Amino acid sequence: MTTTALPAAPETGPAAGPRARVTALVLATAGFAVNFWAWALLSPLGPTYKELLALSPFEVSLLVAVPVVVGSLGRIVLGALTDRYGGRLMFALASLAGVVPVLFLAFAQSYPALLAGGLVLGLTGATFAIGVPYVNAWFPPQRRGLALGVFGMGNIGTAVSGFATPWLAERFGRPVPFLVVAGALVLVGLAFLAVGRDAPGTQPASEPFMTRFLAAARRRDTKELAGMYALTFGGFVAFGVYLPLYLKAGYHLTTADAAARAAGFVLLATLARPLGGALADRLDGRRVLGVALAVVTACAIIVSFTPVMPVATVAFLTMALALGLGNGAVFALLGRAIPAPMVGSATGVVGAAGGLGGFLPPIVMGLILQATGSYAIGLMLLATMAFGAFVYCWFILGVRSE
Numbered sequence: 001m002t003t004t005a006l007p008a009a010p011e012t013g014p015a016a017g018p019r020a021r022v023t024a025l026v027l028a029t030a031g032f033a034v035n036f037w038a039w040a041l042l043s044p045l046g047p048t049y050k051e052l053l054a055l056s057p058f059e060v061s062l063l064v065a066v067p068v069v070v071g072s073l074g075r076i077v078l079g080a081l082t083d084r085y086g087g088r089l090m091f092a093l094a095s096l097a098g099v100v101p102v103l104f105l106a107f108a109q110s111y112p113a114l115l116a117g118g119l120v121l122g123l124t125g126a127t128f129a130i131g132v133p134y135v136n137a138w139f140p141p142q143r144r145g146l147a148l149g150v151f152g153m154g155n156i157g158t159a160v161s162g163f164a165t166p167w168l169a170e171r172f173g174r175p176v177p178f179l180v181v182a183g184a185l186v187l188v189g190l191a192f193l194a195v196g197r198d199a200p201g202t203q204p205a206s207e208p209f210m211t212r213f214l215a216a217a218r219r220r221d222t223k224e225l226a227g228m229y230a231l232t233f234g235g236f237v238a239f240g241v242y243l244p245l246y247l248k249a250g251y252h253l254t255t256a257d258a259a260a261r262a263a264g265f266v267l268l269a270t271l272a273r274p275l276g277g278a279l280a281d282r283l284d285g286r287r288v289l290g291v292a293l294a295v296v297t298a299c300a301i302i303v304s305f306t307p308v309m310p311v312a313t314v315a316f317l318t319m320a321l322a323l324g325l326g327n328g329a330v331f332a333l334l335g336r337a338i339p340a341p342m343v344g345s346a347t348g349v350v351g352a353a354g355g356l357g358g359f360l361p362p363i364v365m366g367l368i369l370q371a372t373g374s375y376a377i378g379l380m381l382l383a384t385m386a387f388g389a390f391v392y393c394w395f396i397l398g399v400r401s402e
Contacts, residue, residue, distance in 0.1 A: 024138045025147060027196055028131045031091050031188040032154025038098050038181045039067055039125035040161040040240065041105065042118055044262075045169060047248060047255040053111050060245065061366030066115055068237055068362075070122025072355020079129035079348025080213055083205040083341065087134025088196040091127060096189035098124040099182045106178030124185075128154075129351045133344035136335050137199035142281060145332025149277025152327055155270040158240045162263025166256055205341050216345035221337045224397055225330055225346075226353035228289060231389050232326035234357020235296065235319075235382065240266045242362045243316075246375055250306050265316055269324035276328025285333040286397050292326035293390035295319070297383050304379035 042049075043064040050060045082090045101120035108114050131151050139147040161177075168177040205212055216222050243262035247253050253261070279288045299319035303312055330350070338346045365378040 021138045021147075024196070024199070025135055025150060027191060028087070028091070028135050029151050029154045031095060031192065032127060032131050032151060033157040033160065034181070034184045034188050035095060035098060035124040035127040036154055036157030037161045037164075038102055038121065038157075038185060039071055040158040041102065041121065041165055041178060041181060042067060042114070043240065043242075044162050044165040044244060044259045045174070046245060047258070048166075048169070048174070049111075049114065055111065057245075057369050058363075058366045059111065061242070061362045063111070063114055063118060064242070065358075065362045066118040067122040067125060068355055068358045070119055071125025071128075072122075072352045072358070074123050074126030075129035075351035075355060076213065076348040077209075078123075078126045079133065079344040079346075079351065080205075080209045081344075082130045082133050083212060083344035084209075086198040086202060086204065087130050087137075088192055088198050090130045091134065091196065092189045092192035094123065094127050094130060095185045095192070098185045102178050102182045102185065106175040106182070125355065126351075129344065129348045132331065132334075132347040132351070134198070136343050137202050137340065141336050144335035145277035145279075145281035145285070145328065146274055147277075148331040148335055149274030149328040152273040152277070152331065153270050155236070155273065155327075156267060158237075159263040159266040159270060162240075162244070162259045162266060166259045170256070203341065205344075212342065212345045213348070216338070216342050217349050219338070219346070220398060221334075222346045222349050225334050225337075226350045228293075228326070228389060228393065228397075229330045229350050229354040230357030231296075231385060232289075232292065232323050232330060233351075233354030234361065235386075236266070236269050236323045236327065237355065237358025238361035238365075239316075239320075239323075240358075242365055246365075249369070250375065251309055251312070261313075265320045268317055269320040269327070272321045272324025273328040276325035277332045278328070279325070280329040280332030285329045286393055288329040289326050289333075289397075290390055290393040292322040292329065293386050293393055295322035296326070297386040297390060300379050300383035300386060304376045304383065306374075306376070 046060050046064050049055060049063060078090060078094060101117050105114065105117035105121065108117050131154070132148060135147055135151045136144055165177040168180065240262065243265055244255070244258040247258040247261055248255065276288060276292070296319055299315045299322070302315040334346060334350060361378070361382070365375060368378045369375060
């Protein structure tokens, strides 16, 4: 592997005690989890909407993908705003604003209404770009990989949605999970306003939005990490939102069973994220990322043949583990390579790439399924992309974690 490295961020940590750091991390992780549950409300109900509204596979794919793309692009804006106004205020405002689309979707009855609600709902997924700079500012460089990995466990909100959303809808009625999430978002917003605070010494960015955004986007390390995150997090999101449909069509599972298995995939990937960050803190983060990409390649090839359920289960869970490790490694690298005042803007760029990486696969899979009646081509495309990223990571990637 090449030893060419880009300059790392200066090692400046806040003068704060462990208790304050833990409080900030717990608050950010819980807030991220609730917002991600909101972001993932539509995907577990995709099969339900398909039957109720007689939707085509492409229409269902578009429905579950719209919040993903909006959340992706919204990260650019929220990340830059966090550099300017701080994570405490932005997390509170974004969470409270998310209540509006959640309540709207609770009572939406038509496909256009669901698309419109999903469009605005996507902003809850953009809160990721608030949490990364918020957490990053609280921890010294040698501990940021683990801290950001723990924060990334807020992805578990997607797993919670996979388990709880269909169950609540079937047991108490379709609006109920939306009402529960709306209440949780209100609590998150109020908690940040009441007890949240920004890290000591945090300095708001003074440059205009476009200046900061373009400066972050032009950095080689930002562009490289954006590409890697588009694959690792994009794969995580894509399977999180599309796996229930894949399992139901390929293995004839019930809606609840398919959603529960997809939630297990998300849960394992989420739990692996802090491990990826911790390994990147201790080892060369590029090697952690490279190994993860190699594993994703192998698993995507296996599942493309629609093997028997036990083999498919092992392959999907192994892929989930690898994607989680890769996610953690990417942000461990980012936390060390990007200067502190630019972390929010860089996170917006990298996070947007990851979200867009999750938007395109469900659309492509839906089109391929309609054209061929099979998922094989789409999964082989994933394997090809993962292998290309592995080669780049192992031999070319210039970002270093040391």
